[in-house]
Amino acid sequence: xxxxxxxxxxxxxxxxxxxxxxxxxxxxxxxxxxxxxxxxxxxxxxxxxxxxxxxxxxxxxxxxxxxxxxxxxxxxxxxxxxxxxxxxxxxxxxxxxxxxxxxxxxxxxxxxxxxxxxx
Amino acid sequence: xxxxxxxxxxxxxxxxxxxxxxxxxxxxxxxxxxxxxxxxxxxxxxxxxxxxxxxxxxxxxxxxxxxxxxxxxxxxxxxxxxxxxxxxxxxxxxxxxxxxxxxxxxxxxxxxxxxxxxxxxxxxxxxxxxxxxxxxxxxxxxxxxxxxxxxxxxxxxxxxxxxxxxxxxxxxxxxxxxxxxxxxxxxxxxxxxxxxxxxxxxxxxxxxxxxx
Numbered sequence: 237x238x239x240x241x242x243x244x245x246x247x248x249x250x251x252x253x254x255x256x257x258x259x260x261x262x263x264x265x266x267x268x269x270x271x272x273x274x275x276x277x278x279x280x281x282x283x284x285x286x287x288x289x290x291x292x293x294x295x296x297x298x299x300x301x302x303x304x305x306x307x308x309x310x311x312x313x314x315x316x317x318x319x320x321x322x323x324x325x326x327x328x329x330x331x332x333x334x335x336x337x338x339x340x341x342x343x344x345x346x347x348x349x350x351x352x353x354x355x
Numbered sequence: 356x357x358x359x360x361x362x363x364x365x366x367x368x369x370x371x372x373x374x375x376x377x378x379x380x381x382x383x384x385x386x387x388x389x390x391x392x393x394x395x396x397x398x399x400x401x402x403x404x405x406x407x408x409x410x411x412x413x414x415x416x417x418x419x420x421x422x423x424x425x426x427x428x429x430x431x432x433x434x435x436x437x438x439x440x441x442x443x444x445x446x447x448x449x450x451x452x453x454x455x456x457x458x459x460x461x462x463x464x465x466x467x468x469x470x471x472x473x474x475x476x477x478x479x480x481x482x483x484x485x486x487x488x489x490x491x492x493x494x495x496x497x498x499x500x501x502x503x504x505x506x507x508x509x510x511x512x513x514x515x516x517x518x519x520x521x522x523x524x525x526x527x528x529x530x531x532x533x534x535x536x537x538x539x540x541x542x543x544x545x546x547x548x549x550x551x552x553x554x555x556x557x558x559x560x561x562x563x564x565x566x567x
Contacts, residue, residue, distance in 0.1 A: 252416070269470045270413075271385035271454045273378075294371030298382040300454060302442055306411035307371050312468055313415060333385050333474055342560040344386065344451075348476070349553045351447030355405065355546045 252310070255287055256317040268316050273298040273331040284327075288318055292327055376408045378452060385452040388552065389472060391460055391497070392481035393489035397509040398457030399441040401481060401539035405546050406443025406455065414439050415467040438464055455549075460493040477552050478504040481539070484514045487525055494526060505555050506534040507548040 275298050280289035287308065294307055301319065305312045322328045334344060390398045403410045416435045438459075445453045458464060458471060465471055472478070478497055482490045490506070497504050508522060517525075519534050528534060535551045538544045 269474060270456070270468060271387045271452075271474075273382055273385055273452070290371075297372075297377045297380060299372065299378065300385055300444075300452070302413050302454065302456070303372065303411060303444075305413040306442075309414070311415045312413055331383055331385075333387070335474070342557065342564065345476070345553055345557045345560055347451055348386070348447050348453060349550065349557065351445065351451070351453070352546055352550050352553065355445070355542065 252314050255285075255310070256314055267332065268301050268319055268330065269333050270302040270312060271300045271333045273300055273333075274304060274319060274328050275299075275331065276328050277326060285318075288322055288327070291315070291318060291322060295328055298331065372408070378446065379449055381449045382446070382452050383450040385454055387454040387456060387475045388549065389475050389478040389502075390455055390457040390481055391478050391493050391504075392457075393460045393483065393486055393493075396481045396483045396486070396489075397511075397539035398481055401479075401507075401509070401537070401545045401548065402441055402443040402455045402457045404540055404542045404544075405445065405549065407446060408444050410441045410443045410457075412439050412441050413468075417464075417467055438467055440464075440468060460489050462496050472500055472502050475502065477556050478502050479548055479552055480504050480506045482506055482508045482522070482526075483511060484508060484517060484522070485511070487522075491526060494528065503552075503556055503559055505532065505548070505552045507537045507539075507551070508534065509539045510536055 274291070274295045276292045276295040278292070279296075280292040284292070287310065290308055291304055294304065299307075301312060301315060304310075304319075305315045308315065310318075319328065319330075323330060334341070390401055392398050399410055414437050417438055418435050440456055440458055442454055442456045445455070447453050456468075456471065458468075480490055480493050480497065494504070494506070506522075506526065506528060508519070510516070519536065522528075523530075523534050526534075533551050533555050535548060537548045
């Protein structure tokens with residue numbers, strides 16, 4: 237674990253099971269990718285599940301699913317379940333990654349090349 | 356099991372991104388590149404040297420009962436292993452963000468993060484000349500999955516140096532696949548590795564367009 241990251245008591249599978257209500261990421265109906273950008277629609281509300289409130293709080297600006305996982309120290313599979321509920325409840329919305337069907341896309345590749353050249 | 360444990364006040368204190376690490380509101384879409392290589396080959400070093408944020412770590416738990424088993428019932432009886440993956444980020448422009456994921460070479464880890472390779476622009480195989488055999492397996496698996504990749508040889512001070520042609524032969528690498536040398540500690544060198552991948556992808560895209 238990150239020594240400077242948030243500290244979790246009992247980060248074992250039992251805790252993750254509780255957070256997601258026993259659901260696994262694989263069964264959630266979602267198309268969330270590691271790099272799907274998540275944006276909150278509003279501030280967290282009182283009474284929200286703590287993990288979901290944390291997601292809403294850190295997603296006031298766009299943040300990828302992978303970054304949410306890292307900042308909350310939760311597996312992506314768990315974050316995906318939490319996000320599916322938040323999306324269903326209209327708390328957050330997602331900006332999907334560039335779809336694979338469009339790859340390879342010359343304009344996209346050239347945009348990345350332009351961006352890298354500025355580094 | 357205590358089902359109230361998740362309701363204890365203040366149990367979630369995720370700091371979230373630092374203010375300087377926040378993406379602009381205009382960030383509309385993201386793409387990803389996967390850096391693949393054996394343990395200690397310098398994946399995190401490469402990601403860290405070129406990333407605009409300090410590399411982050413995402414973890415996934417793997418049960419010994421088998422990867423890809425979706426059933427979480429009875430998970431408490433299985434022994435679990437935590438596998439970590441480091442990643443970084445480069446803002447390409449106001450709307451497009453590039454994420455770099457450094458993943459272990461063993462295929463069994465790739466399934467832990469669904470969609471790691473699906474939708475990835477491509478991959479970089481990071482090679483240590485002292486452990487070529489690891490890279491050999493990785494290259495085979497990427498070819499099976501039709502993931503476009505370039506090979507980057509990380510120059511460790513104490514590693515033997517071979518001509519790139521010799522390494523290409525040793526890795527059984529097709530002539531079309533670029534192989535470059537790099538120093539993963541240097542931002543410009545890591546940037547050039549990504550640039551080599553993008554130029555290669557650009558060539559593939561042009562070829563695809565002309566063929567259709």
